[in-house]
Amino acid sequence: MPNLRAAAFRQSATEIGVEGLAAVATSTTAATTLAGLSFNGLDGIAATSRGLLLDAQKGFAFVVDTRAAKEFALAHWLVGGADGGRLFVRCFDAGTVIRENIAGDVLASLTTLQWNIPSKAWTGGAVMADASLNRRMTVRLAEAVAFAQIGIVGFDGQIELEALRLYGLPEHAPALLCGTPTLPVGQREFAAEVAWDLPNLAPGATSLLDVAVAGCRQGDLADAALASSTRFIELDAAAWTNSTVRVMARNISPSATFDLGPATLSVAVTKRRIP
Incomplete structure (x- = not known):
């Protein structure tokens, strides 16, 4: 290092x-x-x-x-x-x-x-x-x-x-375990994926989902992405509690209602750098 x-x-x-x-x-x-x-x-x-x-x-x-x-x-x-x-x-x-x-x-x-x-x-x-x-x-x-x-x-x-x-020694290349799923320490970024079947969302309506992300702490930076067919579903994510990220989906369309099928929700958490 x-x-x-x-x-x-x-x-x-x-x-x-x-x-x-x-x-x-x-x-x-x-x-x-x-x-x-x-x-x-x-x-x-x-x-x-x-x-x-x-x-x-x-x-x-x-x-x-x-x-x-x-x-x-x-x-x-x-x-x-x-x-x-x-x-x-x-x-x-x-x-x-x-x-x-x-x-x-x-x-x-x-x-x-x-x-x-x-x-x-x-x-x-x-x-x-x-x-x-x-x-x-x-x-x-x-x-x-x-x-x-x-x-x-x-x-x-x-x-x-x-x-x-x-x-x-030059004849060996031993693996370092930190940052792997086996040992998630020495790790600044954490991720999780879940299936999310959003309910029927009218214009301006929202839906919440809590996602377990081991290692997450309040104050961490959180992002979310949904593999969906529309760009009118806006996502916000926050490190809600230790090991939990809360994701809010909002229909930002002024007129259309959406009822999407199950899709993969990806959540990423990043530890803050020290200024």
């Missing part, structure tokens, strides 16, 4: 996310799955002029399919070249269930990884710093690790993160 600030969006009124990355936390959690431990955005993250200011317990991670690729290098840059942050790794099995504190699951260069019981994660034993020659970390995963979160957290205090990159 060349610049996190440029890819940041508002997940909600208090939460910020980054396209292509999962938001992660070192706080106590009861979750045990990849989906339950990956977030589209979290609070405790603030936008600055060049980066994102992360509270100590917050971070961002790549989510990688590691069934074939096992070795990665993580590089990061804090605003102004500051030292700070610690390596953060979670390991998951083929069923995307967390592998808890299993010796040998992950090894890292230039640091001893420590198991963090509350967050079910491995964290670096030392702050990443140029003087320690550990700003770039190499990570090696065990054969049984099918998926992994690999990233950075503040841990010792706030960090102002500007860039984060993950490298692999």
Whole structure:
């Protein structure tokens, strides 16, 4: 991620996310799955002029399919070249269930990884710093690790993160899961399609339909389109409640009444950029 600030969006009124990355936390959690431990955005993250200011317990991670690729290098840059942050790794099995504190699951260069019981994660034993020659970390995963979160957290205090990159060996092209239907996090755009059989609409009449859009939050930008045979049905869409978009169809014809057959209604939700 060349610049996190440029890819940041508002997940909600208090939460910020980054396209292509999962938001992660070192706080106590009861979750045990990849989906339950990956977030589209979290609070405790603030936008600055060049980066994102992360509270100590917050971070961002790549989510990688590691069934074939096992070795990665993580590089990061804090605003102004500051030292700070610690390596953060979670390991998951083929069923995307967390592998808890299993010796040998992950090894890292230039640091001893420590198991963090509350967050079910491995964290670096030392702050990443140029003087320690550990700003770039190499990570090696065990054969049984099918998926992994690999990233950075503040841990010792706030960090102002500007860039984060993950490298692999040239013979592999591991898939990144963020933004797919399997793991809809690190995602700014969400979509849904439903069939809508509008009632008979007289001139000026309206009809409402609530559409479930997972990940939608109030304040998101919403659009709707109906595959119909007339241009006189105007659509308005709004993020009505969390995970719900309300669509209103209005007959704008001054004289004609329309009774359309079932048609496909497409709804799109876009998270707001941070100005």
